[in-house]
Amino acid sequence: MTAQRIGIFGGTFDPPHAGHRAAIAAAWSTGNFDVILVVVAGDPYEKSDVSSATERLRWSEELFADLPGVAVSDIEILRGGPSYSVDTVEAIISDGSLATLIIGADVAEHLEQWRGSANLRQLCDVLIVARGNYAPSLDATWRWRYLDMDRIDLSSSELRAQRNMENT
Numbered sequence: 001m002t003a004q005r006i007g008i009f010g011g012t013f014d015p016p017h018a019g020h021r022a023a024i025a026a027a028w029s030t031g032n033f034d035v036i037l038v039v040v041a042g043d044p045y046e047k048s049d050v051s052s053a054t055e056r057l058r059w060s061e062e063l064f065a066d067l068p069g070v071a072v073s074d075i076e077i078l079r080g081g082p083s084y085s086v087d088t089v090e091a092i093i094s095d096g097s098l099a100t101l102i103i104g105a106d107v108a109e110h111l112e113q114w115r116g117s118a119n120l121r122q123l124c125d126v127l128i129v130a131r132g133n134y135a136p137s138l139d140a141t142w143r144w145r146y147l148d149m150d151r152i153d154l155s156s157s158e159l160r161a162q163r164n165m166e167n168t
Contacts, residue, residue, distance in 0.1 A: 006092055007036035007127070009102040010076070010085060012044040013056045016063045023129045026149040027102050028069050030127075036070050036102070039088055042077035053077045086116030089123045099124040105134035111142075 007027055013020065016038075024036055040057045044050055051059075054077075061072045075091060076083040085101060093099050101124050103111070108128045111117060126144040128136040138144045 004095075004097040005032060005034045005100070006097050007033040007100050007102050008039055008085075008089060008092060008124070009036055010039035010041060010083070010088065012041050012047055012050055013038075013060045014044075014047075014050045015056070016060045019131075021063060021067065022149060023102070023104065023131075024064065024067055024070055026129060026147055027127060028067070030147065032100070032127075033069060037073045037075075037092070038064050038070060039073045039076055041083035042074075042080060043082045045082035084115045086114070086120045086123070089120060093123060100127050101125070102127045102129060104129055104131035105136040105146075106131045108136045108138060108144075109134065111138060 009020075009024055009027070011020070020038075024038065027033065028036055038060055040053065040060050042053050050056070053074075057072065057074055057077060064070050064072055076088055079087070079091075089099050089101065101120070103126060105128050108126070111120075111126070114120065121142050124143075126138065126142055128138075128144060128146050130146070130148045136144075136146050
């Protein structure tokens with residue numbers, strides 16, 4: 001039996017947007033995945049003033065529902081506590097699946113500082129998706145590749161700030 005190839009696209013998704021959709025669609029188009037899990041962070045410990053996890057999960061389910069090969073996951077919400085990618089990857093590959101962490105080029109520059117990064121580099125591959133003018137670079141100890149795509153100039157942070165301005 002062949003191991004399932006799982007793409008893991010995690011985030012706060014407050015709110016999820018067209019840029020997220022485009023990144024997932026581009027990753028799916030590579031043909032390298034049996035499924036892409038959109039993993040909604042339960043407790044995005046580095047961010048404050050975010051919408052509830054259940055609301056962010058609902059928004060993600062609605063936005064990504066029609067994308068082929070995509071499933072929205074509440075694994076980090078159900079686990080509780082701070083959301084760390086290394087814990088999520090360990091749980092997902094525990095059945096023998098193969099994981100690829102899908103991240104934006106803007107996130108790649110911080111990957112070395114993530115909790116458990118030494119383990120993470122052993123557990124999964126990394127697919128870096130084009131974002132803005134960021135030039136991805138990970139050292140050779142990571143198994144990574146770059147996926148260029150048409151860029152969509154959106155960020156959840158900007159959308160949250162806009163939403164907060166409208167609500168004041």
